[in-house]
Amino acid sequence: MLKQMGKAAKAASMEMMNISAQKTSAALLAIADALIDNTDRILSENEKDIAAFVEKGGKKTMVDRLKLTKERIFDMAEGIRKVEGLSSPVGEVSSMTLRPNGLKIGKKRVPLGVIGIIYEARPNVTVDAAALCIKTQNACILRGGSEALLSNSIICDIISQALASVGYPENAVQLIKNTDRSVAVEMMKLNDYIDVLIPRGGAGLIKTVVNTATVPVIETGTGNCHIYIEKSADFNMALDIAVNAKTSRPSVCNAAETLLVDEDIAEEFLPAIYDALAPYCVEIRGCHKTKKILEDITLATEEDFYTEYNDLIFAVKVVSGTNEAISHINEHGTGHSEAIVTNDYSKSNQFLDEVDAAAVYVNASTRFTDGFEFGFGAEIGISTQKLHARGPMGLNELTTTKYIIYGNGQIR
């Protein structure tokens, strides 16, 4: 069955490779309209998903992720209209060189082909992923969590009908409705038909996909992010950035998990950050040196420094200087987002050069690592690996290149 879907997706992707921008826009706008028009049908299926999930004893935070409302559906449709308005990278020839033998070799941006997306309980990912794939002329095969099956099914049916209504390849977006694990495994090994897999969800899901898939995977990532306060830092700036990175949205991957403080300023800075974090009820877990200064905090274990809390907990470590801060980050970090607060020119450069992460900041909160904040107008995830895409992934990262070569009879 999956092979049939794969074949259909490949065929759709071949049609889409050369489709006009007008047709792509028409398809996206038709989907946005159809979602609004079918709001009641979507909400009714979503209610069934939620009822079944609650009955099974599903967690309240998960229910929130699963739940759709009229407003959320409106936002989903607005999101599609925004994607429609972005300029597509497909077709751009980024370079064209003339070789000594007269060959003209151009590098052209083209769709990836068929993208597989594996995600958890959030039905808005269905719409989001479909819109980004259509905009970049990629077909997609979606596999969402079983808790959201009815919601995802109705959304995908509406998408297919909308595509058909404007003469767009209907198999551009397909949902795997069999949520058995074995089918997901089969999908991860469907190398003949799927060009790339993008898992979107928690660390467990991503690890499973990386370990199981033979299809190339773009790993979107966990973020154990650090804020390092160098001794020359502006004190108020340092406090603002540390508080913002920890507390503005602690559950997301670009939130900070560990604060590193230079020992020369620790006695002054630690009590100040302690007071600044107090209104947010942040639990501080500090190293021995930290605990000497802030006596009533918890002592951090080595494990703490490897943990992405996604919560109002902040690990704190006093370091001897920039060298120790950088080694600590490269050892414990997940290569997501790292920041130094400093007013020292050479320390700022050293940090930018030597920290091995997707996004390295001087004097700003790590919370800016995001496709919208970076100006991409869209985001399919944040890559913490080094192949193909690193950092926030926008439309460009959903494309590849091919060489187009113009000759006049050259042989070798």
Next chain:
Amino acid sequence: MLKQMGKAAKAASMEMMNISAQKTSAALLAIADALIDNTDRILSENEKDIAAFVEKGGKKTMVDRLKLTKERIFDMAEGIRKVEGLSSPVGEVSSMTLRPNGLKIGKKRVPLGVIGIIYEARPNVTVDAAALCIKTQNACILRGGSEALLSNSIICDIISQALASVGYPENAVQLIKNTDRSVAVEMMKLNDYIDVLIPRGGAGLIKTVVNTATVPVIETGTGNCHIYIEKSADFNMALDIAVNAKTSRPSVCNAAETLLVDEDIAEEFLPAIYDALAPYCVEIRGCHKTKKILEDITLATEEDFYTEYNDLIFAVKVVSGTNEAISHINEHGTGHSEAIVTNDYSKSNQFLDEVDAAAVYVNASTRFTDGFEFGFGAEIGISTQKLHARGPMGLNELTTTKYIIYGNGQIR
């Protein structure tokens, strides 16, 4: 043991991330000199490898790949000197945008980190891979075939000594001397220390790595390449290109395996190409329509059209026109290199747009798909997949990017 090597490689790669171009050049030139100085030692170990391989009944073609000579070692050293002279992409900031909030976001080209290379019996790959990795400031872990173990070992020892002699991190290049399959499998799953795996060798090796590895793989590929003669083609150009693509070096991946001919010109073109190929003793395996015109050829099976012969065999198929040629290629090709010979403007554009391959040619031989012919000055392989790198891979493809962000206190 492998974990220790991984740790050492990671540590070396951290040192290399910020190493000066002078030191990189000194390291490369020291290796080139050391290879020449130690020619006799290398040849003596290589002779032992060959003797053992011949005793085991190794194939003659394999012996040729395994064998080193004074000239080949000289060429290896010259190759390193050429790599030293290339300009490195590392450090380039390809874009820097100013966001409305004042953040300056730059995209900087940086080394991948640690590259694992798995290859077969050719000891020159050891030198080649090491040089390209050092030039791009990547550490590498090499795993060559067991037949070449003594040759690879002495070469790697010489490389390490040369690196040490100029104060370069010695663990920049490490060879896995235990050639057990289980160790190779362990290497393919060493995600904590290896950033990318590049297999170099035959289809079997590449398939094994793709199916086994959890470390991201850059697939270098097999080439089932096509030459399509459209009806408006210049006849002599078409003959030259078809003969060149098939016969100039049939064993390589950019050689053509199938010839597609428009039916309108088949009666005239097929006898001409038959005569043109005759001096090269090329066996033609044709479809039914081809066999009607060239009666004494072999009838091709469907399997023939999927086969990368790497030999003086040419599959030939008569097609109804450009649409059929493109679907045949997208169905049977391996996404490597594909060529149309035509004088029709819209057909040439259709072929460039719709053929899904790393390199698509108009009026030139597929034999040009090569890092040197493309002007990269180096080549680590030819990628037939779509992630990260597609087509010939030079220095640029051995790097990744990171975002560097300059703020002045921005919070979100």
